[in-house]
Every structure is written in structure tokens, then in C-alpha cells.
Amino acid sequence: MKAAYSGQCLCGEISYSAAAEPVFSGNCHCKDCQRSSGSAYIPAIIFHEKDVAVSGKAKYFRLAADSGNVHERGFCPNCGSQLFARFSNMPGMLGIKAGTLDDSSKYSPMLDFHVGSAASWDFMNPELPKKQGSARS
Numbered sequence: 300m301k302a303a304y305s306g307q308c309l310c311g312e313i314s315y316s317a318a319a320e321p322v323f324s325g326n327c328h329c330k331d332c333q334r335s336s337g338s339a340y341i342p343a344i345i346f347h348e349k350d351v352a353v354s355g356k357a358k359y360f361r362l363a364a365d366s367g368n369v370h371e372r373g374f375c376p377n378c379g380s381q382l383f384a385r386f387s388n389m390p391g392m393l394g395i396k397a398g399t400l401d402d403s404s405k406y407s408p409m410l411d412f413h414v415g416s417a418a419s420w421d422f423m424n425p426e427l428p429k430k431q432g433s434a435r436s
């Protein structure tokens with residue numbers, strides 16, 4: 300059976316596939332996501348970690364958010380592509396950054412969140428619900 304979702308980093312050392320549907324999809328506009336991605340926001344998809352098969356070993360960078368929750372960002376140690384995220388307040392879940400999907404059209408965000416931190420040049424789809432808040436997640 301073909302996996303519903305698959306993707307990889309830029310160099311191909313790390314790849315993943317997920318057979319099940321995600322539990323959440325949304326664009327995070329917090330400052331930490333801007334910094335770590337070098338862009339306006341991170342398009343995040345959250346899966347149950349048990350549904351995701353990962354090949355290769357990502358390196359994780361841990362940072363505590365203002366809330367006290369720890370956010371771990373997983374990237375390829377060879378090419379630096381950001382692929383994964385884990386959250387201390389969401390055990391058993393794995394975030395995947397939608398830009399790494401083989402088929403970009405698989406991503407369909409439900410909302411924009413942490414829009415209070417968004418950059419002035421960040422253009423958002425006006426049709427998506429917006430969640431305020433500027434705290435780092």
C-alpha cells in the first residue's frame with residue numbers, strides 16, 4: 300500500500316512516510332518559527348508518531364517556550380532541512396513541516412495561529428481562521 304504522506308530533506312538522508320491522516324494542519328507564525336525557518340511561518344502537520352515511519356536520524360534542537368513547554372525541532376544534520384517537531388505538551392505526536400512533503404498539495408491548513416507575532420510582510424490567506432496570541436509555542 301502506498302503511504303498517504305511521504306517526504307524527505309533536501310539531501311535525501313532523512314525521509315518519512317505516514318499511512319494515516321494527520322490530526323492537525325496549520326501555519327504557525329510565531330517568532331521562533333520565523334527564526335528557525337528563515338521565513339514567515341512554518342506550515343505544520345501533526346501526526347500520531349506511531350503512524351510515521353522515519354528513515355535516517357534527525358538531530359533535535361530543544362527550546363522552552365514562554366509557556367514552559369519544550370519544543371524540539373528536528374533537522375537533517377547533513378543539509379539542515381527542518382523536518383520534524385515534538386512538543387512536551389503533546390506526547391506521542393510528531394510534527395512534520397509541510398514544505399518537505401513529496402506532494403505539496405497534500406497539505407491543506409485549517410488555520411493560521413500565533414498571528415500576533417506575524418511579520419509585517421507575511422501574507423496570509425484571508426479565508427483561513429486566525430488564532431491570535433504572540434507567545435512562542
Ligand SMILES: [Zn+2]
Binds near residue numbers: 312378380
Ligand atoms: Zn538532508
Ligand SMILES: [Zn+2]
Binds near residue numbers: 341436
Ligand atoms: Zn511557531
